Amino acid sequence: MATATLAGITVERDDEGYLKNPNDWTEEMAPELAKEMGIDTLTDEHWKVIRFMRQDFQEKGQVPTIRRMKVAGGIPVKDLYNLFPKGPAKKAAYIAGLGKPHGCI
Amino acid sequence: MSDKIEKVSIIISKGSLEGVYPGLIMANGARMEGIDVNLFFTFFGLDSVIKKRMDHLKVATVGNPAMHIPTLLGGLPGMSALATKMMMKEMDKLDIPPVSEFIEMIHDTGAGLYACKATVDMFHLKEEDFTENLDGIITVGEFYEMSHGGEIIFT
Numbered sequence: 001m002a003t004a005t006l007a008g009i010t011v012e013r014d015d016e017g018y019l020k021n022p023n024d025w026t027e028e029m030a031p032e033l034a035k036e037m038g039i040d041t042l043t044d045e046h047w048k049v050i051r052f053m054r055q056d057f058q059e060k061g062q063v064p065t066i067r068r069m070k071v072a073g074g075i076p077v078k079d080l081y082n083l084f085p086k087g088p089a090k091k092a093a094y095i096a097g098l099g100k101p102h103g104c105i
Numbered sequence: 106m107s108d109k110i111e112k113v114s115i116i117i118s119k120g121s122l123e124g125v126y127p128g129l130i131m132a133n134g135a136r137m138e139g140i141d142v143n144l145f146f147t148f149f150g151l152d153s154v155i156k157k158r159m160d161h162l163k164v165a166t167v168g169n170p171a172m173h174i175p176t177l178l179g180g181l182p183g184m185s186a187l188a189t190k191m192m193m194k195e196m197d198k199l200d201i202p203p204v205s206e207f208i209e210m211i212h213d214t215g216a217g218l219y220a221c222k223a224t225v226d227m228f229h230l231k232e233e234d235f236t237e238n239l240d241g242i243i244t245v246g247e248f249y250e251m252s253h254g255g256e257i258i259f260t
Contacts, residue, residue, distance in 0.1 A: 066137065067200040067210065077213035086139025104134055105200045 006032050018093070018100050022057060025097025033095045039084070042095075046083050049075055053096045063093045063101040112141040112255030114248070119260070120149030122162045122189055123169075126196070128260040129153070129207050136214035141255065144211065145248050147221035151228070154220060154239050159204045164188040205236065212238035217251070219243045 003012050007028035012020040017036065019025055030050060034042050042050075052073040056064040066089050069075045080088040089101045113135050117128040128144070135142045152158040166172055166179035166188050178184065193203070202210060212218055220235060220242045232242065243251070 065200040066133075067202055070210070077210050078215075081136075081214055087137060089137050103200060104130060105202075 014099075016100060019097040020099075022054075022098050025054075029097060030095050033097070037084070037091045037094055039091070039095070043083075045079065046095075049073070049080065049083060049092050050096045053092055053098060057096075057098050063089075063098045063103075065089065065101070065103045065105045067105050110135075110140055110256060112252075114143045114145060114252035114255055114257045116145045116147060116257070116259045117150035117153060118148050120152035120158075120162065121165045122192060123164055124260070125150065125153045125162055125204065126201070128258075129204070129211060130201065131258065131260075132216055133207070133211050133214065136211070136216055142211075142214075142216035143248075143251055143255075144216060144218045145221060145243075146219070147224050151220055151224055151230070153204055154208060154218065154236050155230070155234050156236055157234070159208065159236065162189075162204060164192055208236055208238050212240075219248065219251075221245070221248075 003010055005011075007026060009024065009026065009029070011024040011029075014020055031042055034040075034046070039046070049069065052069060052075065053064055056068065056072065064073065066077060066080060069080060070077055080092070084091040084095075089103075093099065093101050113131075115128050115132050115135075117125055119125065128150075132142050132144050146154050152162060163185045164172075166174065166184045167176055169179070172179060172188065174184075201207070208218070217240050218238055219240055220230075222242050222244045224230075225242050235242075
């Protein structure tokens with residue numbers, strides 16, 4: 001666990017870099033977190049995913065699965081894999097300031 | 106050598122619900138970790154990519170000691186359907202989709218889905234019997250060529 005400064009705010013992060021407290025997250029942090037995941041520019045499509053994840057997390061208290069993003073969020077699986085290559089659930093959760101997803105789906 | 110698995114080929118050879126899902130979950134889970142995946146369906150495992158059958162797979166309630174019900178009871182009419190219904194309900198809670206949706210999802214992750222040619226010939230199946238998410242019907246030799254450089258998992 002370590003503290004880091006993201007977009008001018010000091011936050012706590014776990015060993016893998018996920019934000020410890022999702023409430024610390026602000027939209028301004030997303031581009032920095034995205035760069036750490038190898039995504040240089042966040043497009044509107046990325047933001048659609050990030051915003052859905054944040055909203056669903058607020059409502060359900062857990063990071064949505066890929067299936068939930070598809071069914072409840074209307075985001076096609078293909079798009080998720082194109083937007084967040086090599087690990088969409090983890091990468092998107094990372095950028096959205098949520099913890100590491102625990103589901104297997 | 107890389108310290109991470111980069112590619113897996115998963116063989117699904119059984120056609121019961123509990124025979125199919127582990128392979129599908131492992132395939133989807135591998136893609137979620139950025140691992141390349143090929144799925145190879147052989148023998149009764151083909152049922153999971155046959156349009157008319159994929160959403161009618163059943164849990165085996167006979168000859169399955171882990172079900173913890175006596176074999177004779179397991180053989181009663183409707184037992185398999187009941188066990189299947191219960192298991193599907195529990196899986197749905199975990200966001201594990203029905204077979205046809207899961208197959209489509211896995212295909213959309215970029216995984217390759219292939220049917221075993223020997224089995225297709227043996228059961229006299231045709232290309233149109235299969236889901237459109239199937240990438241092809243291939244021989245064992247082609248499967249090995251495709252699996253080069255990765256791990257092979259048999260289920």
